[in-house]
Amino acid sequence: MVLELQKPRPIWQIMFSTHHTDIGLLYLITSIAFLFLGGALALGIRAELFLPGSQIIADSMTFNRMFTVHGTTLIFLFILPFASAVGNYLVPIMVRYKDMAYPKLNAIAFWMIPPAGALIWLGFADFTWYATPPYSIISAPGPAADMWIFGLKILGISSILGAINFIVTILKCKHPDMSMGQIPLLAWSFLTSSLIILVAIPTFAAALLMLLTDRLGISGFFNPAMGGDPIAYQHLFWFTFHPEVYVMVIPAIGMMYEIIPRFSRKPIFSHSSGIFAFVLLSMVSFSSWAHHMYATGMSFTEKTVFMIGTLAAVPASAMHVFNFIATMWNGRIKFATPMMWAVGGIALFFSAGAGGVVNAAMPLDFQTHDSYWVVGHFHLFVMGTIAFGSIGFFYYIFPYVTGRMYNEKMGQVHFVLSFVGAVLVFFTQHVLGLYGMPRRIYDYPPIPEWITMNQIASVGAMIIGVSMVIFLINMIYSSGKGKLADTDDPFNLGGKYYYPFEAKNPHH
Amino acid sequence: MGHHSNWPEWVYVGVVTALMVWVGAEAWNAERLVEHIPADAEIIKVTGQQWFWSFEHEDGTKEIGELHVKVGKAYKLEVTSKDVNHSFNIHDYVVLMDAIPGRVNTVWFAPTEAGEHDIQCREYCGLIHYNMRGKLIVEEAEPSS
Numbered sequence: 075m076v077l078e079l080q081k082p083r084p085i086w087q088i089m090f091s092t093h094h095t096d097i098g099l100l101y102l103i104t105s106i107a108f109l110f111l112g113g114a115l116a117l118g119i120r121a122e123l124f125l126p127g128s129q130i131i132a133d134s135m136t137f138n139r140m141f142t143v144h145g146t147t148l149i150f151l152f153i154l155p156f157a158s159a160v161g162n163y164l165v166p167i168m169v170r171y172k173d174m175a176y177p178k179l180n181a182i183a184f185w186m187i188p189p190a191g192a193l194i195w196l197g198f199a200d201f202t203w204y205a206t207p208p209y210s211i212i213s214a215p216g217p218a219a220d221m222w223i224f225g226l227k228i229l230g231i232s233s234i235l236g237a238i239n240f241i242v243t244i245l246k247c248k249h250p251d252m253s254m255g256q257i258p259l260l261a262w263s264f265l266t267s268s269l270i271i272l273v274a275i276p277t278f279a280a281a282l283l284m285l286l287t288d289r290l291g292i293s294g295f296f297n298p299a300m301g302g303d304p305i306a307y308q309h310l311f312w313f314t315f316h317p318e319v320y321v322m323v324i325p326a327i328g329m330m331y332e333i334i335p336r337f338s339r340k341p342i343f344s345h346s347s348g349i350f351a352f353v354l355l356s357m358v359s360f361s362s363w364a365h366h367m368y369a370t371g372m373s374f375t376e377k378t379v380f381m382i383g384t385l386a387a388v389p390a391s392a393m394h395v396f397n398f399i400a401t402m403w404n405g406r407i408k409f410a411t412p413m414m415w416a417v418g419g420i421a422l423f424f425s426a427g428a429g430g431v432v433n434a435a436m437p438l439d440f441q442t443h444d445s446y447w448v449v450g451h452f453h454l455f456v457m458g459t460i461a462f463g464s465i466g467f468f469y470y471i472f473p474y475v476t477g478r479m480y481n482e483k484m485g486q487v488h489f490v491l492s493f494v495g496a497v498l499v500f501f502t503q504h505v506l507g508l509y510g511m512p513r514r515i516y517d518y519p520p521i522p523e524w525i526t527m528n529q530i531a532s533v534g535a536m537i538i539g540v541s542m543v544i545f546l547i548n549m550i551y552s553s554g555k556g557k558l559a560d561t562d563d564p565f566n567l568g569g570k571y572y573y574p575f576e577a578k579n580p581h582h
Numbered sequence: 583m584g585h586h587s588n589w590p591e592w593v594y595v596g597v598v599t600a601l602m603v604w605v606g607a608e609a610w611n612a613e614r615l616v617e618h619i620p621a622d623a624e625i626i627k628v629t630g631q632q633w634f635w636s637f638e639h640e641d642g643t644k645e646i647g648e649l650h651v652k653v654g655k656a657y658k659l660e661v662t663s664k665d666v667n668h669s670f671n672i673h674d675y676v677v678l679m680d681a682i683p684g685r686v687n688t689v690w691f692a693p694t695e696a697g698e699h700d701i702q703c704r705e706y707c708g709l710i711h712y713n714m715r716g717k718l719i720v721e722e723a724e725p726s727s
């Protein structure tokens with residue numbers, strides 16, 4: 075299954091193509107480019123926080139713009155497009171169809187991303203990735219804020235188009251011999267996350283328009299000075315973005331479902347419980363959005379309802395962890411680079427979930443909310459789980475995409491450094507939160523515990539930075555000069571791969 | 583896909599679910615107790631604005647940046663904002679409440695010993711959010727007559 079790049083082609087042929095593997099390649103390159111851009115901002119932020127006082131960033135406005143664009147970039151321009159890359163490469167193959175259902179729409183959805191990315195980066199807004207009113211209406215400097223709003227608008231439409239395409243491809247274009255239960259879990263992850271997108275995104279799309287007209291002074295939906303309600307925005311925002319966190323994590327779990335059985339040389343422990351957990355997660359993801367809003371003055375009853383809704387998602391997430399461990403149990407595991415990333419990602423996924431339970435428990439959240447704890451919590455997901463799963467998968471499809479092998483030693487060093495770095499940064503940030511350090515601050519008072527913890531976190535970030543340079547060198551060098559891959563069995567696992575449909579599909 | 587027995591997974595799901603029920607019940611009970619405001623709590627109006635906190639006591643005394651309170655008394659804070667969202671935070675007493683224009687949110691605490699504690703803003707509010715800080719000064723109660 076060589077997916078792409080068998081023969082060198084002129085770049086415009088790929089750019090104007092509507093074939094799913096070409097679009098996949100475009101998504102892949104774009105998302106990795108934004109991973110490096112967004113990551114560079116993170117290193118700037120961590121360097122600034124290494125000591126109290128101004129270090130390398132001249133003023134707080136620049137700092138605020140940096141963390142805003144950092145978060146926006148890595149969520150919308152790295153994680154989501156990376157998932158689309160993997161889905162484009164593999165979903166049609168997994169359901170045994172020649173392409174995505176709507177190839178032109180597919181190309182359009184991709185080509186909305188570069189202009190949106192340009193708007194976000196050229197604007198460089200400062201109002202955080204939530205753009206909460208009234209700050210975003212009366213205080214955030216334009217045109218940066220407006221450019222961000224348009225950028226997100228475009229990305230939302232792109233997401234919806236992509237989701238429609240995945241849903242139709244899986245439900246309508248799958249091979250008639252294949253039942254839904256036989257579809258591999260990676261494809262199931264795209265089906266469920268795409269369904270979440272269709273239900274979740276329109277709410278924020280509406281909120282963005284209302285925010286824009288509020289900024290123009292035409293309306294006052296969220297502006298208390300005009301009788302509006304800023305809390306309404308937070309509900310609309312989190313109704314979209316709590317489910318959206320599952321849109322990000324579900325495909326990453328799907329990628330792990332590809333890697334773990336393959337490198338354990340065993341079938342998945344339970345295919346059906348994987349499907350069950352995906353479907354359950356996609357539903358309960360809608361029952362917990364206001365756990366981000368405990369401190370906005372909600373009543374005791376409201377808080378209780380959203381706490382229950384949040385805790386209800388935990389067993390479903392935990393089922394995936396069980397499935398992974400049970401699959402590895404007694405397997406002949408080969409710890410090649412993709413497997414290391416997947417297993418490391420699962421360990422961090424577990425820690426992240428444990429921290430999430432603390433946030434969900436109402437009285438404890440008043441310790442953690444809007445402190446560095448929350449930054450640590452969700453980074454264990456977005457970096458520790460999603461980026462780890464994604465990077466592991468990147469190594470995994472590298473030989474299929476380029477026809478060449480990456481350097482295994484460098485891949486392993488990349489993993490070890492990133493894992494150590496991630497533990498140093500994100501566990502430490504939890505502790506910083508317990509010491510009371512607020513998030514999103516440019517400078518902090520010289521409290522000794524805060525200084526020590528910030529320094530550990532900053533060193534961890536630099537270690538991740540170094541590992542990413544190794545990654546980049548490996549990818550650039552190996553895609554041109556790496557040794558030719560045996561594309562039937564690039565990882566030397568004995569060639570027995572466990573797609574449920576393998577018997578009927580010699581060309582998996 | 584062969585069918586194999588899956589009971590270990592269901593036992594595990596049962597254990598995780600039971601754990602979540604326990605966490606939820608404990609949290610519910612703790613929050614219920616924590617939110618019970620003593621009837622004799624003194625009211626302090628807390629206002630956030632870019633980028634400082636101001637306070638008004640029941641007797642009309644006003645303070646900016648510093649809040650003086652007495653050991654052994656309960657205080658009910660009525661938190662609001664004049665411009666954008668802020669979040670009023672005394673981390674040492676786990677006091678955290680968003681300050682939102684057009685709304686008054688309440689939270690209470692009862693200082694237990696004399697001393698100084700940091701007050702800070704925990705919700706992003708712009709340029710000087712990082713330095714929207716203040717001091718809580720807890721003083722010994724005057725000997726009652």
Ligand code: HEM
Pocket residue numbers: 319320322323365366384385387388391426427428429430431433434435439442443444448451452455456460
């Ligand atoms: C075990 C499952 C999870 C639980 C119980 C949980 C719980 C929570 C809670 C209660 C908060 C609010 C904390 C606060 O602001 O005070 C939160 C924040 C957050 N969580 Fe989770 N979470 C879980 C899974 C996830 C997953 C899978 C992701 C991402 C892929 C995620 C990403 C986030 C993000 C991005 C935030 C904070 C956003 C922000 O404030 O900027 N969480 N989580």
Ligand SMILES: [Cu+2]
Pocket residue numbers: 315316319362363365366
């Ligand atoms: Cu959430």
Ligand SMILES: [Cu+2]
Pocket residue numbers: 667668669703704705706707708711712714
């Ligand atoms: Cu603030």
